[in-house]
Amino acid sequence: MSANKSKVAVNNSRRAFLSKTASTAGMITIAPGVLLHQVANAKPDDQPISEKVRWGMLIDTNKCEKGCTDCIDACNAEHSLTDNGRPESDTQYIRKVTLRDKSTGHELSLPLMCQHCETAPCVDVCPTGASFTRKDGIALVDKHICIGCRYCMMACPYKARSFVHEAVKNQTLSAPRGKGTVESCTMCVHRVDKGETPACVEACSKGMHDAMIFGDLNDPNSKISKSLAQYGGKQLRADLQLNTAVRYRGI
Amino acid sequence: MKKIEYSAIKGNSLGYYGLLGGLGLLMLIGLLAVWHMEHQGHWVTGMNNQIVWGMPHVFAVFLIVAASGALNVASVASVFRKEEYEPLARLSGLLAIALLAGGLVVLLLDLGRPDRLIVAMTYYNFKSIFAWNIILYTGFFAIVGIYIWFMMDHNMYKFKKTAGMAAFVWRLILTTGTGSIFGFLVARSAYDAALLAPMFIVMSFAFGLAIFILVLMASYHWSGRELGDEIVARLRNLLGVFIAAVLYFVAVYHLTNLYITEHHGFEKFILMEGGSYTKIFWIGQIILGGLIPLALVYAPGVKNCRKTLSLICALVILGGLATMYTVIIAGQAYPLQIFPGYEVTSSFFDGVVNDYTPSIYEIALGVGGVAVSLLIVAFVIKVLPFLPKSLADSK
Numbered sequence: 001m002s003a004n005k006s007k008v009a010v011n012n013s014r015r016a017f018l019s020k021t022a023s024t025a026g027m028i029t030i031a032p033g034v035l036l037h038q039v040a041n042a043k044p045d046d047q048p049i050s051e052k053v054r055w056g057m058l059i060d061t062n063k064c065e066k067g068c069t070d071c072i073d074a075c076n077a078e079h080s081l082t083d084n085g086r087p088e089s090d091t092q093y094i095r096k097v098t099l100r101d102k103s104t105g106h107e108l109s110l111p112l113m114c115q116h117c118e119t120a121p122c123v124d125v126c127p128t129g130a131s132f133t134r135k136d137g138i139a140l141v142d143k144h145i146c147i148g149c150r151y152c153m154m155a156c157p158y159k160a161r162s163f164v165h166e167a168v169k170n171q172t173l174s175a176p177r178g179k180g181t182v183e184s185c186t187m188c189v190h191r192v193d194k195g196e197t198p199a200c201v202e203a204c205s206k207g208m209h210d211a212m213i214f215g216d217l218n219d220p221n222s223k224i225s226k227s228l229a230q231y232g233g234k235q236l237r238a239d240l241q242l243n244t245a246v247r248y249r250g251i
Numbered sequence: 252m253k254k255i256e257y258s259a260i261k262g263n264s265l266g267y268y269g270l271l272g273g274l275g276l277l278m279l280i281g282l283l284a285v286w287h288m289e290h291q292g293h294w295v296t297g298m299n300n301q302i303v304w305g306m307p308h309v310f311a312v313f314l315i316v317a318a319s320g321a322l323n324v325a326s327v328a329s330v331f332r333k334e335e336y337e338p339l340a341r342l343s344g345l346l347a348i349a350l351l352a353g354g355l356v357v358l359l360l361d362l363g364r365p366d367r368l369i370v371a372m373t374y375y376n377f378k379s380i381f382a383w384n385i386i387l388y389t390g391f392f393a394i395v396g397i398y399i400w401f402m403m404d405h406n407m408y409k410f411k412k413t414a415g416m417a418a419f420v421w422r423l424i425l426t427t428g429t430g431s432i433f434g435f436l437v438a439r440s441a442y443d444a445a446l447l448a449p450m451f452i453v454m455s456f457a458f459g460l461a462i463f464i465l466v467l468m469a470s471y472h473w474s475g476r477e478l479g480d481e482i483v484a485r486l487r488n489l490l491g492v493f494i495a496a497v498l499y500f501v502a503v504y505h506l507t508n509l510y511i512t513e514h515h516g517f518e519k520f521i522l523m524e525g526g527s528y529t530k531i532f533w534i535g536q537i538i539l540g541g542l543i544p545l546a547l548v549y550a551p552g553v554k555n556c557r558k559t560l561s562l563i564c565a566l567v568i569l570g571g572l573a574t575m576y577t578v579i580i581a582g583q584a585y586p587l588q589i590f591p592g593y594e595v596t597s598s599f600f601d602g603v604v605n606d607y608t609p610s611i612y613e614i615a616l617g618v619g620g621v622a623v624s625l626l627i628v629a630f631v632i633k634v635l636p637f638l639p640k641s642l643a644d645s646k
Contacts, residue, residue, distance in 0.1 A: 087598065088299035095599040099590055112589075112597070121437060127381035128374040147371050148363015150303040151381050157438035159587050159599065162300050163363060166292035179292050180363030236589055240437055251590070 051135035054245060055187055056217035057201065058224050058233050059110055061250035063211035066109040069096060071212065074203030075113075078188060079175040084166060091162035091177075093185040094200055099251070110248060111200065111212070114139055114160040114185035115236060118243035122152035122161065131182075137217075137245045138187045146181040153182060157237045160184045187245075217245065255338045256640045260474040262633035267473070274626040281619015284612035285360045293363065296613050301605035302583050307361035309575040310617030313458065314354030314624060315388075315429055316451055317571065319422035320459020322347035322395060324486075326422070329415025335485060338639040339467065340415075344399040345637055346463055346628055347422070351391060353624030357616055380431045387425040394418045403636070426452045433578060440517035441582030446507070450500040454574065457493035461567035464490065466628060468557060470638060479644030480555045487560055491548035494567060497574075498541045520585050520604065521577070528581040528604075531573050540570010580607050 075081070075094045084090050094113040100106070116139045122131045123139065130146035133139045141152075153161045161184040168177045174190035177183055188198035196202075201214040215224035227233075233247030260267075288296055298305040324343035328336035359365050375382045398414040401407040430451030436442040464486050471478040505522070508514035521532055544566040553559040584605045589595070595602030632638055 084294070086294055086299075088301065088600070089294045091300075092599050095597045095601070097590075097595060097597040097599075097601055099593040099595055102592055102594055112599075112601075123376075124378050125381060125435070126376050127379045127385060128370055129376035130374075145367070145370050145374050146364070147367045149381065150363070151379075151432075153300070153303040154583070155436050155438055157587060158589060159300075159601065163293065163303060165294035165299070180289075182363070 049135045052218060054137040054217040055192060056116070056137070056215065056224055056245040056247065057187075057198075058213040058227055058247045058249065060211050060213075061108045061110045061248060063209055064108070064110050065209060065211075066098065066107070068207070068209065070203040070207040070209065071111050071200035072096060074199040075185070078172070078191075078199035079177070079186075080168075080170050080172045082169055086165070089163075089165035091164060091183060093162070093183075108250060110251070112158065112160070112236075113200075113246070114156075114187070115158050115242070115244035115246045116185075116187060117245070120242065121155040121157065121240075125151045125155040127151065134189070138189050138192070139184070140186055140189065141182055141184065143176060143178045143181050143183075146178075148180040148182065150182060156184075157240055157242070257341065257636035257638060258640050259634060259636050260470070260632050260638060262474075262629075267629070267633070270473075270629055271626065274622040274629065277622035278619050278626060281360075281616050281622065284615035284619070285365075288361075288612050288616070289365065295610060297607055297609045298613070301600050302580060302607040304579055304583065305607065306609040306613035307357050307616050307620075308579050309572060310620050311354045311357040311361070312429065312432075312579065313571050313575045314350050314357065314620055316426060316455045316575075317458040317462050318347050318350035318354060318455075319391070319426045319429075319452075320455035320457065321350055321463050322418060322422050323456055323459055324463055325398070325415060326419040327489075329412050330419045335482060338642060339463075339482070341399060341402055341637045342467065342470075342632070343463060344395050344402070344418075345631055346466055346624075347459070348392060348395050348399075349624040349627035349631075350459070350462065351388060352627060353620040353622075355388060356623050357620035360616060361613075380428060380435050384425075384428045384432065387421070387428045391418075391421055391425050394421050422455075423452060426455045433582070438587060439582055440514055440585055440588060441521075441578070444504065444507075446500065446504050447578075450497075450504060453493065453496045453500050454571065457490065457497050457567055458571040460486065460490050460493060461564040461571070465561060465564045465568075466625075468561065470628075470632060471642065474638070476638065477641045477643040479642055481644040482642055483557070483560065484555065487548060487563070490563065490567065491545060494541055494545045494548065498537070498545070501536070501541075501574075516588070517585050521581060525581060525584070525604065528577065528584055532577045532581070535573025536570055536577055539566055540573050544570070583607075 072094050079093060081091050081093065094111050096109055097112045098107065098109045116133075116137055118133070118137065120131070120133055120139050123133050125131075127149060128145045128147055130142045131139070131152050132142060148163065150163055153163060161182050163182050164177055164179045167179050171177055175186065188196070188200075191198060197214045201212040204210065204212040213224045213227055215222040217225060217228075219225055220229070228247060231249060233249045234251055235242070235244045235247060296305060322343055324336055325340035325347075327333045328340045359368060371385060377383070394414070395418050398411070398418045401411040401414045427448045430448035433442040434444055434447035464483075467486075468478065468483070505518060508518045521529060523529060525532070544563040547553065547559055547563045550559075584607060586595070586602050586604065589601070
């Protein structure tokens with residue numbers, strides 16, 4: 001699969017900002033016959049990830065439609081997550097959770113995925129350091145040193161991780177997976193590094209739901225920060241003080 | 252005290268080779284199970300994204316916990332200066348190493364990528380209690396190995412007590428580490444408790460001693476050596492104290508949870524409404540693994556009955572496996588409390604008690620690990636002088 005998949009306009013303010021800073025797209029040759037597309041506004045590969053940025057997501061449960069699976073479908077397609085017909089062991093990066101308030105009967109629905117904690121329990125417990133958090137706050141698994149012990153799955157308070165229980169088919173170049181290792185939402189790091197938004201956010205926006213906002217939590221002028229400042233947002237299991245990058249409104 | 256003479260067992264009987272063959276066969280079946288699981292992927296097991304640790308971990312953690320407990324007999328001799336236990340110290344050290352090896356084999360072979368053992372040995376995240384455990388296990392082999400060497404080598408015998416003390420301290424840290432694998436998990440209602448570390452230490456005393464007594468009685472019976480009632484009675488009383496201590500810790504753990512409203516849901520699940528998990532807790536862990544063996548230890552009329560003692564030990568081992576099942580499997584079966592106050596449903600089994608049916612492959616792997624441990628003991632006592640020629644009562 002091409003490294004620069006189709007780019008669909010998503011977050012308008014962010015896209016506008018990015019377009020200002022974007023240089024023209026070019027192509028470089030890295031070896032005879034091998035071409036890499038250099039994407040406008042991408043973080044150059046030789047530049048380290050900056051801790052000045054903290055990527056985050058805000059999910060407005062009031063806008064999240066019950067029964068809608070746009071974000072899940074987009075995520076599955078983006079990472080080539082195949083359905084083996086075994087729901088107990090099949091990987092799910094995002095799932096739709098339906099909540100019913102026991103006292104009032106109020107129902108709501110929301111997408112749940114890796115919360116990209118600042119002090120992530122999965123990172124703490126990983127014996128080899130395969131679970132790690134990038135400086136920009138994205139929690140990932142290094143598939144090369146994951147030994148498949150699943151301790152991170154025991155430790156995650158959000159049940160965000162899946163173990164690859166069987167051989168993977170049709171892998172994408174941008175989101176490699178491996179039988180016997182653990183995986184979870186990558187916040188579409190391959191897209192984010194190119195200046196794009198995660199596939200789920202893009203799909204939610206494309207479906208005219210706009211229940212998900214992606215952006216830099218450290219930038220007070222970003223849409224997500226402004227929205228959080230104005231209307232607020234909650235962390236799941238805030239009692240654990242993990243400082244999650246994914247926030248929810250309406251719960 | 253009279254001089255103790257050790258010798259290797261003859262080990263040339265049909266029974267001995269039958270034992271080796273049987274254990275070897277179990278080991279082979281375990282390996283075949285591993286080959287199948289690793290080739291197909293873990294979907295062929297009962298484990299899934301809800302119950303991520305299954306039967307292999309029940310066996311592995313049980314064996315690892317029992318390993319440090321098996322060393323207890325040696326520690327009583329060298330650290331607490333009880334000379335009566337001195338003749339048993341070598342076997343105690345050997346059994347400790349063998350049980351740890353069996354447990355680690357199971358743990359390793361259940362990994363998603365067991366081929367990456369070298370990665371596990373070379374990449375360390377020092378904040379991970381799991382990484383610390385890898386160091387603790389390796390250190391345990393080394394320290395107990397040296398301890399056994401000092402016990403067996405006349406030139407080094409003078410350092411035996413120091414080595415024994417080091418091994419004792421190390422085994423306490425090791426089991427603290429094993430308990431903390433669960434104690435350090437904030438995510439789940441069943442864990443996140445400092446009590447788990449000392450509880451695991453006390454459990455190790457009971458499980459390790461039960462296995463030790465069985466191995467001791469079997470090896471003396473089968474090799475035709477004399478094993479006096481005096482030493483057996485001491486071990487039996489010690490086991491009684493340990494069983495009671497385990498019950499005490501389990502009671503404190505649940506009483507604390509019952510006092511804290513946040514944990515009421517979990518306690519209701521374990522103690523009353525958890526179906527098979529509740530049965531395994533009450534029948535397996537508490538009644539068969541605790542109350543009955545405790546009553547039998549102190550029951551009049553069967554004080555010197557070896558068969559009763561074998562039954563007690565077998566029950567403690569069964570109860571140990573039930574305990575590990577409750578801690579590991581039931582602990583995961585209870586749903587994560589991500590949204591307190593809400594009823595939760597999803598495609599990823601949120602908000603439901605998770606079912607677990609162990610596959611034959613996982614059980615075969617676990618039993619294979621037990622076979623590895625026993626095979627090591629059976630082989631080593633044939634080639635090296637681990638057992639005293641006689642453990643008859645002193646006249």
